[in-house]
Amino acid sequence: FRVTCTGRCLPREPVPGPRGKHMPWSLRQAVFQLWCCARSTPAGSNPSTVAAVALAGARRQRRKLTAYFGVVPEACPICIEYEAVGRDADEFDRAFETKNWQAMGRLLESDEPVDRLVEPKHQWAEDARTVGALAAMCIGLVACLAPNKAADDGDFAERPEGAAAETEIRAEILTPEAREQLIVFLGCEEVDRVQAAVIALNYLTFDCGANAEALYHAGALPLLIKHMDSPVAGLRGAAASTSRHICVQHDDFREAFVSLGGMKGFVSQLDPQSDHSEMHDPEGSMLEAVWNLEDVTTDSQGNLIERYASLAAELGAIEKLTRLKKVGDSEVTPVAERVLAALAKVHQNGNGCHPKSR
Numbered sequence: 001f002r003v004t005c006t007g008r009c010l011p012r013e014p015v016p017g018p019r020g021k022h023m024p025w026s027l028r029q030a031v032f033q034l035w036c037c038a039r040s041t042p043a044g045s046n047p048s049t050v051a052a053v054a055l056a057g058a059r060r061q062r063r064k065l066t067a068y069f070g071v072v073p074e075a076c077p078i079c080i081e082y083e084a085v086g087r088d089a090d091e092f093d094r095a096f097e098t099k100n101w102q103a104m105g106r107l108l109e110s111d112e113p114v115d116r117l118v119e120p121k122h123q124w125a126e127d128a129r130t131v132g133a134l135a136a137m138c139i140g141l142v143a144c145l146a147p148n149k150a151a152d153d154g155d156f157a158e159r160p161e162g163a164a165a166e167t168e169i170r171a172e173i174l175t176p177e178a179r180e181q182l183i184v185f186l187g188c189e190e191v192d193r194v195q196a197a198v199i200a201l202n203y204l205t206f207d208c209g210a211n212a213e214a215l216y217h218a219g220a221l222p223l224l225i226k227h228m229d230s231p232v233a234g235l236r237g238a239a240a241s242t243s244r245h246i247c248v249q250h251d252d253f254r255e256a257f258v259s260l261g262g263m264k265g266f267v268s269q270l271d272p273q274s275d276h277s278e279m280h281d282p283e284g285s286m287l288e289a290v291w292n293l294e295d296v297t298t299d300s301q302g303n304l305i306e307r308y309a310s311l312a313a314e315l316g317a318i319e320k321l322t323r324l325k326k327v328g329d330s331e332v333t334p335v336a337e338r339v340l341a342a343l344a345k346v347h348q349n350g351n352g353c354h355p356k357s358r
Helices: 027-039 047-054 087-098 099-106 131-145 161-174 176-186 191-205 209-217 220-227 232-245 251-259 264-270 282-296 306-314 315-327 332-349
Strands: 062-070 077-083 114-118
Touching: 027 306, 062 087, 077 131, 087 131, 099 131, 099 176, 114 264, 131 161, 131 176, 131 332, 161 191, 161 251, 176 191, 176 209, 176 220, 191 209, 191 220, 191 232, 209 220, 209 232, 209 251, 220 232, 220 251, 220 264, 232 251, 232 264, 232 282, 251 264, 251 282, 251 306, 264 282, 264 306, 282 332, 306 315, 306 332, 315 332
Parallel strands: none
Antiparallel strands: 062 077, 077 114
């Protein structure tokens, strides 16, 4: 049956992640979404008008925004509730309601304060404290959902379905202004901006080579590698996955990643003793860490790059994978065993000493 959401709700939790793994925004979000979507749409109402109705209260301090992304009945609602007063907050509301990504990208520069973010709450990231960080959060939410059909200029215009449409949506969201400012966020001191930017870039680069390549050429990779040393497990994981999305696009990108010291960050995340307690899915985080290492040590045809595998072994990957396969779940263990076997074979043969070996 079909239900539509007309009130205070949060984006759906199940979001396709790398290799089909779900990447939840938060468990709390899923509960609110189920609660809200269980209510029927009032007779005669049109879901596409909900955002405009909510926008009518924008002059109040408490702002409740709802917009649908997609085509009814598959349209997915995103709801944001926050407290702020100012022109940039008004502009954010308009950009959200009209899906104006150019305006949203420009708003990333805003330092106008957000007094309180009511919903949505991320499972580990700090709440947005400025309209700029709020815009980054919004970009991440939409990229995370990446509906199969997207609205065009506020109208429910049908687009190609499937992975190609998802890639198109992500490429549309990452405007030149947004790309530039999100990279600025990666290097800033404000924690909420850093975290919002890494989360957004993780989703924007997933299965979107155009975004990944653009970010590489814009200089995002060194900044992402730096955040792989963060004390926050979620930020480390998101930075690592974003780096993986970028470096697998081209051999030169992978080489740059390794030259910048990225392999050390990947190997460090294989430690089963790492603090993953803050994560909603710690086993999934460990599986993602193993996949990251596997993808950076193999080429696009799945062939092992022996010098990268040897470097990973020298950095302690074999010992960490050995421990991990003993404590991992049913999904982690076979993947860890596969990567371990490949690294151990190269390490034993001593082939990694040749710079050009594959």
